[in-house]
Amino acid sequence: MQNLLPSISDRHPARAWATPLALATALLVAGCSHTSQFAGQSQPVPVPTQWQRSAEAAPVASPADLSRWWQRFGDAPMTALIEQALAANPSVLNAQAVLRQARAQRDVQVAGLLPSVGSSVGATRSRSGNNDASNRYSVGVDANWEPDWWGRQGNAVQAGDANVQAAVASLEGAHVALAAEVALNYIELRSLQERLQIARDNLAIQRENQQITEWRLQAGLVTSLEAEQARQSTAQTAAQIPALQSSLAQSRHALAILTGQPPGALDTQLQTVQPLPVAPEQLAMALPADTLRQRPDVRVQEHKVVAAVANLSAQERANFPSLRLSGSLGLGALTVGALTNGASVAASIAAGLSAPLFDGGANRAQIRAQQAAVEQARIAYRSTVLTALQEVEDALAQLQGDKERLVQLLVAQEAARNASLLANQRYSSGLVDFQTVLDTQRTLLSSQESVASTRAAISTDHVRLYKALGGGWQPLDTDGQLVGSSTPATL
Incomplete structure (x- = not known):
């Protein structure tokens, strides 16, 4: 099951997250409460x-x-x-x-x-029916994040x-x-x-x-x-x-x-x-x-x-269900110079919640x-x-x-x-x-x-x-080199 919320820019933030949180809780209770517990313990060695x-x-x-x-x-x-x-x-x-x-x-x-952040730069040229050509330039930043709710x-x-x-x-x-x-x-x-x-x-x-x-x-x-x-x-x-x-x-x-x-x-x-x-x-x-x-x-x-x-x-x-959050912020203009002054701004936030329903026992x-x-x-x-x-x-x-x-x-x-x-x-x-x-x-x-x-x-x-007895190893630094090692003595 997957529920991708529409892009929103005018909703209250708390109200925007209410639906995915409630749905995640329901899926957890209904489908994932039977998590396998592996209690096998090896016999202690005397x-x-x-x-x-x-x-x-x-x-x-x-x-x-x-x-x-x-x-x-x-x-x-x-x-x-x-x-x-x-x-x-x-x-x-x-x-x-x-x-x-x-x-x-x-x-x-x-x-x-951690969240992943990317950037994009684009340029398009279009021509209308009367052969008038127009250009449009855009620049944007995208971010994605999947919170580790369940510790996977x-x-x-x-x-x-x-x-x-x-x-x-x-x-x-x-x-x-x-x-x-x-x-x-x-x-x-x-x-x-x-x-x-x-x-x-x-x-x-x-x-x-x-x-x-x-x-x-x-x-x-x-x-x-x-x-x-x-x-x-x-x-x-x-x-x-x-x-x-x-x-x-x-x-x-x-x-x-x-x-x-x-x-x-x-x-x-x-x-x-x-x-x-x-x-x-x-x-x-x-x-x-x-x-x-x-x-x-x-x-x-x-x-x-x-x-x-x-x-x-x-x-x-x-x-367990997984929630994926994404957001984007973009600027668009008819000229490259207008991107820094007077460009149109587009912002969006999206949340996607998914959970497996049937995988054949895989x-x-x-x-x-x-x-x-x-x-x-x-x-x-x-x-x-x-x-x-x-x-x-x-x-x-x-x-x-x-x-x-x-x-x-x-x-x-x-x-x-x-x-x-x-x-x-x-x-x-x-x-x-x-x-x-x-x-x-x-x-x-x-x-x-x-x-x-x-x-x-x-x-x-x-x-x-x-x-x-385990002798012969010495502490290592972050590169795997011996701590305090020096040039070997001459033979």
Whole structure:
């Protein structure tokens, strides 16, 4: 139903609006009092008061403590790489563009609450029956406005605000994931450098043993079997070096790409061997409830629930009547100069009231679709919360297990070093065969590699734990840039 009132200029304003207001009230009572109410509520997620495996002496961390968790490692090159990546990585730049898009779409929805004003300029030329020609010029201003009586447009704005907040949280989530990815690749790089050095040291020892074996073969003290065994062991260790060097190059390339640079851009800076970054023993933990508030992915899903509920509310109000007001003010004259003096004035005000009467159930179907969207958002939120809790517990369990493993591996490495030393001494005295020497050398190399890998795994566990705790995001300005960010330090 639609009722377009005629143009009026001589009626009393209050009397002019009486009819549409009364009709709107009648339509609301008669046709829209049965607005759908979606009362479905998701089941609350039980959040533990503390983590199962957190150390009793671990301090509780605030978001500020975890915002730049990589500084706890005390590794300046890693810190510089992470901060450079946060400023130049394509995934962050894309998330910033998504945020700007969400803000622009919200602004479009806000603009719908305000009147729209337009202007027009016209000129006509007409000719009468006696061939007399005349010109007429006009200029006017038009205005239109649809009052948001029932809050439908307001709900759309609320959904837009929630989408903006979700985009902000997504950008923060990109920071969290990127910082962890850079740290993991950097730790892998330093671990490969350490393993490469171990392989080179063992290769030097095996080449020395091979030389001794060849001398003993020439002296008739050993057979060619021992010489071939020594040559085989040396070649086996030497074969590991190219593989480690290739992995090192790939790690440098990965770090360059993460920082928004072409592969090879960091080769010079990262060639120097440096120790593995090690996190302090005392963890900066956060309580489970604080972790859920810190994690950007949880907040993304929370804002998506708000947006879905707001969209549902807006869809429910699509059955309500809508009132559209319009007005115009125009000047007309026979000449352009007369428009400013002596022009005729025309003014009009119009109101149109419309309400749906029959749409074949389309709006009811849209409401059901939005209800399903709300339920999906709530389920996704619950799933994200459970996943967040699991990731923290898994990281704590992995960290504790790797620490315990390292204690035993250090004992095994010390024993393997002593056994290798004794085997070489006894072989020089002719008390054991060369196979014993080879076995103890292989055991020592394996023990050293296991210790190096486990130390790297512990540093990696810390990174994954801080990521699971929601650390790594920082406040953003209106453009999606880090607040107080500065030029990254040189590597």
